[in-house]
Amino acid sequence: MSVPSAGDADHGAALVAAVQEALARKTPLQIRGGNSKAFYGRLPAGAPLSVANHRGILHYEPSELVMTARGGTRLAEIEAALDAHHQMLAFEPPHFGPGATLGGAIACGLSGPRRPYAGAVRDFVLGAKIINGRGEILKFGGEVMKNVAGFDAARLMAGALGTLGVLLEVSLKVVPKPLYEITLTRSCGAQQALETMTALACRPLPLSAACFSDDTLYLRLSGSESGVRAAQKKIGGDPLAGQETFWRQVREHTHDFFRGGTLLWRLSLPPAAPLLQLPGLLFIDWGGVQRWLRNPLPADVIRATAAKLGGYATLFRGGEHTGSVFHPLPPGLLALHKRLKNVFDPQGIFNPGRLYAEL
Amino acid sequence: MPKSVTAALTPELNALVMALHHILPPEAVLAGAEESRPYECDGLTAYRNLPGVVCLPDSIAQAQQILRLCTQMQVPVVARGAGTGLSGGALPLRHGVLVSLAKFTRLLEIDPDNRVARVECGVRNLAISEAAAPYGLYYAPDPSSQIACTIGGNVAENSGGVHCLKYGLTVHNVLGLKLLTMDGELLELGGNTLDAPGYDLLALLNGSEGLLGVIVEVTVKLLPKPERAQVVLAAFDSVAQAGAAVTEIIGAGIIPAGLEMMDNLALRAAEDYTRAGYPVDAAALLLCELDGANEEVSELIFQVRELLLQTGAREVRTALDEAERLKFWAGRKAAFPAVGRLAPDYYCMDGTIPRRRLPAVLTRIAELSRHYDLRVANVFHAGDGNLHPLILYDANRPGELERAEAFGAKILELCLEVGGTITGEHGVGVEKLNQMCLQFTGAELTQFHEIKYAFDPKGLLNPGKAVPTLQRCAEFGAMHVHHGKLPFPELERF
Numbered sequence: 073m074s075v076p077s078a079g080d081a082d083h084g085a086a087l088v089a090a091v092q093e094a095l096a097r098k099t100p101l102q103i104r105g106g107n108s109k110a111f112y113g114r115l116p117a118g119a120p121l122s123v124a125n126h127r128g129i130l131h132y133e134p135s136e137l138v139m140t141a142r143g144g145t146r147l148a149e150i151e152a153a154l155d156a157h158h159q160m161l162a163f164e165p166p167h168f169g170p171g172a173t174l175g176g177a178i179a180c181g182l183s184g185p186r187r188p189y190a191g192a193v194r195d196f197v198l199g200a201k202i203i204n205g206r207g208e209i210l211k212f213g214g215e216v217m218k219n220v221a222g223f224d225a226a227r228l229m230a231g232a233l234g235t236l237g238v239l240l241e242v243s244l245k246v247v248p249k250p251l252y253e254i255t256l257t258r259s260c261g262a263q264q265a266l267e268t269m270t271a272l273a274c275r276p277l278p279l280s281a282a283c284f285s286d287d288t289l290y291l292r293l294s295g296s297e298s299g300v301r302a303a304q305k306k307i308g309g310d311p312l313a314g315q316e317t318f319w320r321q322v323r324e325h326t327h328d329f330f331r332g333g334t335l336l337w338r339l340s341l342p343p344a345a346p347l348l349q350l351p352g353l354l355f356i357d358w359g360g361v362q363r364w365l366r367n368p369l370p371a372d373v374i375r376a377t378a379a380k381l382g383g384y385a386t387l388f389r390g391g392e393h394t395g396s397v398f399h400p401l402p403p404g405l406l407a408l409h410k411r412l413k414n415v416f417d418p419q420g421i422f423n424p425g426r427l428y429a430e431l
Numbered sequence: 432m433p434k435s436v437t438a439a440l441t442p443e444l445n446a447l448v449m450a451l452h453h454i455l456p457p458e459a460v461l462a463g464a465e466e467s468r469p470y471e472c473d474g475l476t477a478y479r480n481l482p483g484v485v486c487l488p489d490s491i492a493q494a495q496q497i498l499r500l501c502t503q504m505q506v507p508v509v510a511r512g513a514g515t516g517l518s519g520g521a522l523p524l525r526h527g528v529l530v531s532l533a534k535f536t537r538l539l540e541i542d543p544d545n546r547v548a549r550v551e552c553g554v555r556n557l558a559i560s561e562a563a564a565p566y567g568l569y570y571a572p573d574p575s576s577q578i579a580c581t582i583g584g585n586v587a588e589n590s591g592g593v594h595c596l597k598y599g600l601t602v603h604n605v606l607g608l609k610l611l612t613m614d615g616e617l618l619e620l621g622g623n624t625l626d627a628p629g630y631d632l633l634a635l636l637n638g639s640e641g642l643l644g645v646i647v648e649v650t651v652k653l654l655p656k657p658e659r660a661q662v663v664l665a666a667f668d669s670v671a672q673a674g675a676a677v678t679e680i681i682g683a684g685i686i687p688a689g690l691e692m693m694d695n696l697a698l699r700a701a702e703d704y705t706r707a708g709y710p711v712d713a714a715a716l717l718l719c720e721l722d723g724a725n726e727e728v729s730e731l732i733f734q735v736r737e738l739l740l741q742t743g744a745r746e747v748r749t750a751l752d753e754a755e756r757l758k759f760w761a762g763r764k765a766a767f768p769a770v771g772r773l774a775p776d777y778y779c780m781d782g783t784i785p786r787r788r789l790p791a792v793l794t795r796i797a798e799l800s801r802h803y804d805l806r807v808a809n810v811f812h813a814g815d816g817n818l819h820p821l822i823l824y825d826a827n828r829p830g831e832l833e834r835a836e837a838f839g840a841k842i843l844e845l846c847l848e849v850g851g852t853i854t855g856e857h858g859v860g861v862e863k864l865n866q867m868c869l870q871f872t873g874a875e876l877t878q879f880h881e882i883k884y885a886f887d888p889k890g891l892l893n894p895g896k897a898v899p900t901l902q903r904c905a906e907f908g909a910m911h912v913h914h915g916k917l918p919f920p921e922l923e924r925f
Contacts (some may be wrong), residue, residue: 135787138785181631214850215785216784218783218816219852220856220857221853223639223882224634224635225635227635228631228635230631231630247686273546274543276723277724278723302727398628400628405619405620408885411886415878
């Protein structure tokens with residue numbers, strides 16, 4: 073089933089021509105979708121290459137749990153089409169702006185509150201059509217759930233920040249919306265919240281989100297009504313009115329915690345890692361894995377703290393974004409990254425320096 | 432001192448064996464034909480090669496030294512786990528080293544708070560769940576060989592299992608890896624977190640069939656064991672009806688933990704073998720397992736029963752207790768060996784198709800079965816479209832193996848025609864190289880070769896597997912215009 077909409081257009085040939093011209097002139101390109109996540113990563117460089125008009129849902133088969141759409145398709149359009157069939161993107165990608173596109177969501181590799189329980193962006197990528205750094209159109213993966221033919225280069229595009237190619241089309245696994253959801257809250261301190269999250273995650277409960285902020289623990293349960301109700305009885309807490317708004321605010325960073333000018337750090341840690349011995353404001357999401365931190369401490373202090381706990385730190389918002397934004401790679405891995413970048417984009421024209429200065 | 436350097440070894444291999452003895456104890460280097468015979472094939476026994484030398488390192492340091500030596504001497508290396516693979520991915524090379532990782536069997540850590548297990552690559556799949564069981568946790572992917580296959584091999588093949596519709600493949604359940612590059616460098620990817628900075632190299636390594644690195648350690652995600660699992664068995668008078676039932680269940684927003692289909696030949700064989708209680712006159716049998724909270728399972732079982740009856744199931748049975756649940760599954764899990772009893776040999780295919788195309792694909796397979804005059808039984812991971820036709824043949828009858836292979840190739844091409852893929856979970860190995868030429872363009876295959884080059888510039892890790900050369904594809908293309916009649920039938924074709 074395809075779902076044509078007014079804005080649909082195939083600009084694949086024009087995009088290939090633009091890449092070939094950039095190759096001929098040796099001018100780098102900054103690939104742009106809805107420009108909603110320009111803040112993310114190191115500063116974009118190069119002439120803008122807009123994918124925003126290359127849009128349209130090409131194929132959506134609700135009973136197969138698969139959708140294929142062009143890179144410039146608006147996330148909002150995709151979510152509306154899925155919603156009409158009671159389906160959704162399980163990784164709950166943040167939009168960070170009305171123009172957010174599918175290609176941008178895949179390239180940035182960001183996932184929302186459901187991530188620890190449902191999976192990340194990369195877990196739902198089934199296939200991708202890209203333009204590589206030779207101006208060739210390549211198709212990897214496909215539209216089926218199980219596919220081990222060839223290296224999984226489609227999944228590799230998730231989180232690569234466009235440094236390996238231009239995303240023309242992406243095929244995703246989609247999932248049914250839960251039949252019933254409830255969010256339970258309880259007052260507690262950060263330490264107790266972490267302990268509760270860990271204890272609950274070891275039990276067979278239909279958890280679909282767990283975060284902590286302002287001395288409140290928020291737990292979302294999803295599933296059949298009877299299953300959710302049974303779990304509610306087991307864990308207790310007060311039902312939260314307006315839960316959809318709350319989780320949207322967490323996902324979109326419109327929650328109060330994310331307002332203001334202090335640097336915003338994202339720490340990715342083992343879920344049971346102890347509380348950070350760092351000052352500043354803290355928001356715990358993903359059941360302990362994703363910890364947002366607002367403080368102006370030097371990057372190396374924050375990175376060292378994350379590394380000591382077995383994790384990584386990203387400068388998410390604020391600051392200059394000219395230095396290292398993502399956690400530095402050890403030399404062996406960085407060398408491998410450079411070789412991989414080189415085989416996809418030998419002239420280095422795609423989003424140079426956006427992920428790491430060396431790529 | 433070298434224990435068994437046979438005269439048959441080439442001077443190059445002889446020198447290699449001498450050097451290996453400086454790295455490994457005598458019993459960890461097998462160079463004679465007799466000793467290395469058990470390694471000549473993996474689960475795809477139609478392809479056999481005696482390895483030049485077999486090494487059994489016991490530590491990362493030893494494995495590093497072997498790889499450095501092989502790099503220095505320009506000798507290709509094939510890594511092997513339990514040898515249960517079904518596409519010849521671990522087929523040895525006559526002039527190469529086979530590195531068996533059978534001694535890497537240490538369970539390094541079960542961390543219940545972080546819900547992870549860190550294990551060496553040679554740990555068996557099922558052993559992880561067994562070790563995690565005291566904490567109420569388990570490792571979800573369950574390939575049917577799970578009592579024997581190793582986690583390292585699972586990563587290399589991105590193995591699936593009957594529960595992957597709900598719980599994902601290996602790639603969805605691996606959080607970290609330690610791998611050795613061909614020049615012996617130890618790289619660590621990921622760890623106990625849900626994501627790591629930089630490119631998603633775990634995505635590339637899962638399913639890389641031993642071409643990119645030698646995986647030595649794996650950190651996997653553990654999940655809480657569901658409170659309850661229950662299975663429903665449904666019998667249908669046609670495969671199309673059974674297919675429609677699958678669509679209805681998923682369309683109703685239900686994601687079963689397992690959803691399996693067998694055709695009549697497969698279910699009869701399974702019934703004869705295991706006495707699972709299957710209705711032997713059904714055209715198709717569906718097993719639908721639901722898991723989760725007690726109340727949720729009760730609610731969904733009822734709903735699934737209704738949907739199955741509405742779509743025309745002539746019989747719907749819910750397993751009354753755990754014993755009956757296991758009995759229902761025993762038939763399905765033994766389907767391959769059960770079908771294996773129907774003929775001296777069988778050839779197991781592994782394509783994925785869009786589920787809605789199932790009736791058309793099965794009709795076409797039946798036509799091909801008549802054309803090649805070989806019987807075929809179909810076992811189907813119905814939830815995710817992964818089809819396993821089992822072609823029955825007798826290798827002792829002249830021409831039957833070739834007919835079985837030609838039939839299998841046609842099935843894979845059929846999977847491509849309907850928008851699927853030539854391999855869902857068994858890998859390309861040496862078996863499906865030709866079909867790779869049909870699924871991918873020259874530019875795409877070149878990109879795969881270049882990805883390998885980024886990891887293994889000298890091309891010494893498992894060369895010749897998984898990704899065909901363009902030259903091979905050109906030859907295969909040329910062969911195709913001759914209506915499938917192969918020129919030079921006396922030549923080996925991998």
